[in-house]
Amino acid sequence: MNTNKNNSPSFKHNLIRARSHIIFILALITAFSLVIFLDKTTFENRVVSKSPVKKIMNLEIPDKRKLSTKEMEWAKIAWRYFQNNTIEETGLANSANLYPSTTLWDSSSYLMAVISVKKIGIIDDSEFTQRVSKFLESMLALPLYDSQLPNKVYNTRTLEMVDYNNKITEKGLGWSAIDIGRLMVPLNILVWNYPQFTPQVKALTSKWDLNAVIKNGEMFGALNENDNTVYLQEGRLGYEEYAAKSFQLIGLDVSNAIDYTSWLKFVEIDGINIPTDSRTPEKFTAHNYVVSEPYILDGIEYGWDQLSREFSGRVYSVQEAHYKKTGILTAVSEDNIDQAPHFVYNTVFTDGKEWNAITEDGTDASEFKTLSTKAAFGWHMLYETDYTKKLIDAVSDLNDPDKGWYSGLYEKTGKPNKVLTANTNGIILETLAYKQTGVLLKP
Secondary structure: OHHHHHHHHHHHHHHHHOHHHHHHHHHHHHHHHHHHHHHHOOHHHHHOOOOOOOOOOOOOOOOOOOOOHHHHHHHHHHHHHHHHHEOOOOOOEOOEOOEOEEEHHHHHHHHHHHHHHHHOOOOOHHHHHHHHHHHHHHHHHOOEEOOOEEOOEEEOOOOOEEOOOOOEOOOOOEEOHHHHHHHHHHHHHHHHHOHHHHHHHHHHHHHOOHHHHEEOOEEEEEEEEOOEEEEEEOOOOOHHHHHHHHHHHOOOOOOOOOOOOOOEEEEEEOOEEEEEEOOOHHHHOOOOOEOOHHHHHHHHHHOOOHHHHHHHHHHHHHHHHHHHHHOOOOOOOEEEOOOOOOEEEEOOEEOOEEOOEEOOOOOEOHHHOEEEHHHHHHHHHHHOOHHHHHHHHHHOOOEEOOOEEEEEEEOOOOOEEEEEEHHHHHHHHHHHHHHHHOOOOOO
16 A cells, blocks of 8 residues: 555656657657558549549569560661661761651650660670760751750751751741750760760750750740740640659759649549649640650659659550450550651540540541550560560561661551651660660669
8 A cells, every 4th residue: 555655656757757758659650650541542642632543553663684686686676777867977867767857856766776775785885985976066066946955856967957848947946845855864874874975965065055945843845936936835744744854853943844743634544543634735735645655765764753653554554454445456655657647646645535646736647546666665675564565576577677667557457657767766775775774864
């Protein structure tokens, strides 16, 4: 009894002394509870509040693997395109087979191709150095739109600014923020991994007014309209964030452009919630394509972030689901085609419609739907599933060994889309280099 009396005040005293520890423990329990709650909360509800989840992707990413003999042959076929299409005098490569014109995006695909064949051992140090140096030398010599940034298109022989028909335009067409962002990817790779080119890259980017691309954390392109320059926000979900990442690497404020959630809207297709851009062409002029290419490039070049990995998984998986539902092998992206209208956006979703195929002006192009060669390669090298093996089998013969890889296979006729381009062959080389060496941009 005396013991109880003696212990009572001691217990109260110790309890008061321990209150800070008790508070800490309770906070810890609360934190763990929050983690468990968030883990059980749907992915969409964590990203955007009003979207029920139907399926969350859990695709495994294989480790880097040595190229097989067949895959090395595939790489050599892709490289043959650039051997045939690099202009010796300027070091630039044609966007399409033997057509002396290039966009900044396609020039980026060429430079990425050079980096890729160096990584997998197709060219030696001497050829790598010669090609990169000549390319950067000519890029430095290009006339600029409004003396600020590269024009959208150039003649690969003369370096003159041209239009999309390769006709000289004195003022130029304008510049593309997305294309410039794409070019910054190989330029970043050169600076980080091949520092011998840093002086040339620095001279090039110092000449360009890259700040003109960025306003309020967004990317803006320039368009020549009747000799007046109009500035338009560029990029929709997928491409916008992909291009913004390279600007972020050089310290530019792209905080709004790189935010996947700003205009995010989920659309259910074949039981999977697909990330789309809520900006409609009726209100915001640009089309909101959901295609494979930006997610593939994000994976092989940057290694994805948390959101782009999830979104990529969904964009890939819905194409597999579409195949299981329809029996049509599906790997969609935008591609040149070998007949009018010559360029088609073959999409998972755009302009309010699933599995929509349109031209750049929004005209229906359903009859030109294709299985995209570069998309088949990209998904296979990233995921290597049973389905991607079917895709690779379907496109493995879509090439001319002396000219390069064709862009795809028409759904309607089953015939090859025989156009040969820098982008298709460049991306194929990137995907093969990724398989063997891992993520290509390693700051």
